[in-house]
Amino acid sequence: QSVLTQPPSASGTPGQRVTISCSGSRSNIGTNTINWYQQLPGTAPKLLIYSDNQRPSGVPDRFSGSKSGTSASLAISGLQFEDEADYYCAAWDDSVNGYVVFGGGTKLTVL
């Protein structure tokens, strides 16, 4: 049972815009920024979005993040076959002494 809640799956066709949600609580998303990772099959995760809506160098602007209250979303516009991957949200959680919590992951299928 993950601390952050994501839908297990999402899908779209090339060119479409898809969104993936991530729900948490006041101690994590409600207080701290959200980060998103992309994990292509058989590879290590890659930081896609940090600080709610910032893209690391090299990440296309087709990827964007947003947050409201205790929920966040990752949006992918102009969907491409190469975007088929697992996507994870993560945030700092202030409970206990503080630690990082992940969502359970969303498998994105490009049809």
Add this chain to the structure above:
Amino acid sequence: QLQLQESGPGLVKPSETLSLTCTVSGGSISSSDYYWGWVRQPPGKGLEWIGSMYYSGGAYYNPSLKSRVTISMDPSKNQFSLKLSSVTAADTAVYYCGRDTIMVRRVIIYYDGMDVWGQGTTVTVSS
């Protein structure tokens, strides 16, 4: 270009201690801007953050694993290590090391994710 590489036994017996090392190249683990940590992923499952440590010794751990986890740093070798004691089959996973952007400003913690990852190493717990 910063690169991280995990190393260690691929097979560990139940009740024993899992030990992994992460070797960093292209940068120093003594950098004042970053923590260095571990994430694992059981087969077919999601990511779980294990913990991260600053070069001078401050650390944060996942409370569900804290009693069994030790992360240590060796700046002279530019390496950091993970020890997980009393392992069971549930600890079978791919273990990743990475650079964690944990910034502590007075009492507020800002977390911008793990921005550089190793390729991962598979550890199986079995007799």
